[in-house]
Amino acid sequence: MKGKHRTKLHLNFKTKLVLMISLFNISLVLCVSFFNYLWHSQQLTRQTINQTQQIIEQTGVNIDNYIDELYRLTLSPYYNDEIMEEIASSPRTPEEILTKKRTIETFLSSVMTLPRDEVLRVYILTDDDIYSYTRTPYQMEDYDSYKEAAWYKEALSTNNPIYIPIHSEKAFGERRTQIFSVARRLRSKENNNYILGVIKVDANYTGIKSICDKVKLENQGALFVINENEEVVYAKNDLADSSLLYELALQTKNGDFSCYINREKYIVNVTTLQESGLRIIAIHSYNNLTSRAKANLSRTVFLAFICIVASIGIFILFIRRFLHPLYHIIDSMKIVQTGDLTVQVPIEQNDEIGYLASSFNTMTSNLKNVIDRNSELIKKVYEARYLHKVSQYDALCSQIKPHFLYNTLNTISLLIKCGESRDAILCIEDLSRFLRGIMNTDKEIPLKEELSLVSSYLNLQKIRYGDRLSYDLKIEKNTEPVLIPALSLQPLAENTIKHCCEASRTPVAITITSVIQKDQLLIRVADNGPGIPEAILQRLITGLDKKDEENNLEASIGLINVHRRLRLRFGPASGLQITSCAEGTSVTLVIPLLISKEEGILCTEHLL
Template identity: 35%
Template sequence: MIPFIRPRKYKDWSIKSKLLIMTGMLILCSVIVVSLLSYIQYTGDFEKRSADSVQQIMEQVSLNIDSYLDDLSRLSVAPYRNREVMAALEKNTEGSEIDTLIKTRTIESFLDEIMIIPRNDIINVFVLTDSIYASGKEQINLNTTVDYTNFDWYRSAYSTRESIFIPTHLQQIIKNPKRKVFSIVSQLRSTKDTERIIGVIKVDANYSGIESICNKVRMGEKGGLFIIDGNRNLIFSNFSEGNEQDFYSAILSHGVSNTKIKQGKESYLLNAVSIPRSNWTIVAINSVSELNKNASQTRNKAYLMALFSSLLAILVLIFFIKRFLNPLLDIVKLTKEINRGNLSITFPEHRNDEIGYLSSSFNKMILRIKDMFEQNTRLVGEVYEANFLQKEAQITALFNQIRPHFIFNTLNMISLLMQSGKQEKAVDHINKLSSLLRSMATWDTEITVGQEMNLLHAYLSIQKSRFEGRLMYSISIDESLFEYQIPSFLLQPAVENAVIHGCERKRGMTNITIRSKVEDDLLYFYIEDDGKGMDATILEKLRVKVEQLNVQDVDSRKSGTGIGLINVNKRIKMKYGVVYGLSIDSIPDRGTCVTITLPRFEATNNLSSIMES
């Protein structure tokens, strides 16, 4: 008994099998779908263009037939061009046999001249007045006893000046009619008294002229033309197939309109054009398979080419996938060994392409894993502890930048302003204080230099009002630096130091200047004050504290706002590198300058003062 083998699930397939099968199916389906859609689009457009082209041809055929019928109509006015004939028609010959004979000869001689015209389609011409006058290509026997005045066409001709078209009918006014004809009938009026009708002229014709026009149009081996009159009678057909009656019945059932019908397994396009003069409709039938014969052959060739191209692409794909994936699969095997704890394996490096780079990186990774594995336990604890302390120090430094006594003093100042009736200035200070407090939420993000300047302006504006004329400041920054991204609260700690150590400890006027300078690849920000400054000993201690990279080693209770400068210096070095940072210079009784050095990205030498107060 053959054991039952369960097929593997897709998720258990190898990457090689997935790539081969999915890519092969994608290639094959894409080519087939593109070919099929192209064929459908092409045949649809081609059928539409063919239908439009056939419609134009049919309209031309309709125009030609209408012109042909118009030529027949012109025969009905031929008597007006012959004065003798018109005189004979208007002459009353009652009681005179000689006059009657002369009248008959004059009229029938004229009709014989008309029949000499080399047109095989004109069969007979009749003039009906007080008698019947006729001429034809064949010998005819007139039925003189027939009362032609009772015919509908005769009455219609008497009621209108327009030519009357008579559809297919047996010859009339002759004995033993055998031929079917169609006729043009028109009334004859006196040239002396145009209101008097003196007779009717009737021209009989066969379909040889129409047949000649229609046979010039070929609708293919399976198509043809039908002409149907207003009574849905078949007048003419040049359909080459033997089942002409089936198509005629299908046309009657679907109606004479532009449509598509199905006969058996074949589809046919129908184009219909009407001829108003005769109330005829010309219907053209085209086989869709004949129209799309070349397109079908092209489609079959495209399918074969698509199949061949897809198979060739799949074979090439198999070769390259096997060649490219084998090294990756070997790496997968080695990775499984590493997962089992075997770190003594290596991958052979004998290639210079991406696989070679991957193998080299794989070997280096194994060596690093060995080193990292040994140090992992110790480093994890240290990293978590360092991150916690760093975050705590940053938050402490941030809140130290906006001291509580500054907030209390600002609120007291706002209260005094409101009590003294300076509500607008109080509201302005509230808004600026709100901006400062709101900016504390972005302490770990970056802001633009322009935003930082706005915060400094708000801070110094409040301090200026607080010190009531003892503090002046100016901000001069290169305009090209306004969109430059910097860490938030980068300049504020230095500005706060200038206010606290410059203005608070000095009785006279204190000026604070914030400016920038671009030099080579460096960007400098200077925060200067003309306060009391500090001596060399205090300055050195401050410099040592600022250069400490471990904020948690600094006792913020003893360091004042120095922890803010330490925080700024550390953030700069961690973000941009150790060559950048913060430096402090001071001269006793002359002031202090804090310089912040950053890398220059986009800066110009166009320095201008943007704010001054």
């Protein structure tokens, strides 16, 4: 099945130039607009954060001043000597007791509550009685047990006024009302060590609400006032998320920070009042803060694109006029590609493009003359080199057969003379298989068939040397179908027998292995012989790489012969690699491979 080919988009020079300049301008405008948007939005956000922080801090100051006014209100009895005397007096008769109660409560009504609507209840508490004026049907919750209340004991123990944090109490019905209180110890004006009692003022948060209502947050923000019990005293939320405060962690620190609530970014400003413990929290949506910057970015990008489109139109007209002579040259070059070297370009300008046209005309004329003179010569040289390489290969192959046949027939002759007819018959059968394999193959055969030829040869030699010779084939299955030159391994095995079995009586073991590594077929013929002396090994390696072809052919029909055949067939990446030591000699035959991905097979890379 043929694979699908994707159609490549080919653009001409003019289109590429226009696209490049357009992309550059668009990228530049987008980068400038984006970074300008980031800078503007950051400046606007920081300015809003600073302004908001100042606003809530000023709001906190106003709330503290409001609470200080309530503190000062608790000093009112000290400005009325009659009231102080009444509080210090000790009436005996019921009439005196009633008169004292009316006098004090009238004072509380006129002085303490009338000027302020947020004051709900005022109490003067002594050890003997409670004097009060209330605007609610309910008294304070610890009315009957005020002496045991913590705030009462704290007020008696200090000269400073105390603040009772906002808490819920019944005031106008079953629904509980948020109330905060201030209390102060009353002492006799004649004797400061004499404590008369405690004055306590209960107020709702309408005073705080009136202060917070005056706060105007830009960009639809939200403002919350929270007491120490994490209860909301005041809330104004112009944001879309009505549950914003419940999603926000209440354990916030003073200052500003950003957070994400329901996947939306918010800017939060917080300030805490030291006296009352109230926290004022202002929240802004980051999207609302940067909405104007985004709108400005959109307008900037829109206007920039209009300018870019107009400039591209003007630039296209300019390029079309400027590049017209160049396109004429390109059309002529396309004609030259078809083989027509007689084409000439008219010279319309005296600038660089005119020089290019003149050079093109000269080049085509010279090229035509050179090609006409050299084409026939190049063809002849190529054919001569090709025939020379083929003749060299054929000559190398033909030299192997007489040498091998001489050794084999000599072995069979010795067996017959020794009366070993059975072994001689086996030798003749192996020789027959070997010769039949050579005659039935061309100059390249699969590795599997080459190994069969080598096995026949080694069997012949094993009959000659007996137990002194053994061999082992360790061939990987994926290497068996790879094509190699015929009789590439037999000379290597023959060389091993010649230099090991004939030179020594020590048993010789030959191992032939094959493996594929990094797109190469490696066939290794190793023996356990005495090795090659260092001087001879160096001369042999030098002979492999020697460029004098006649010397190589005369030097050996063994290793050098095989090495030259591989180089002629597969190029310089192929050949023999020889290593030797006292424990034996290893000759590796290297053949480059091509891996066919479509058919999943291995094949040798032919150079001929």
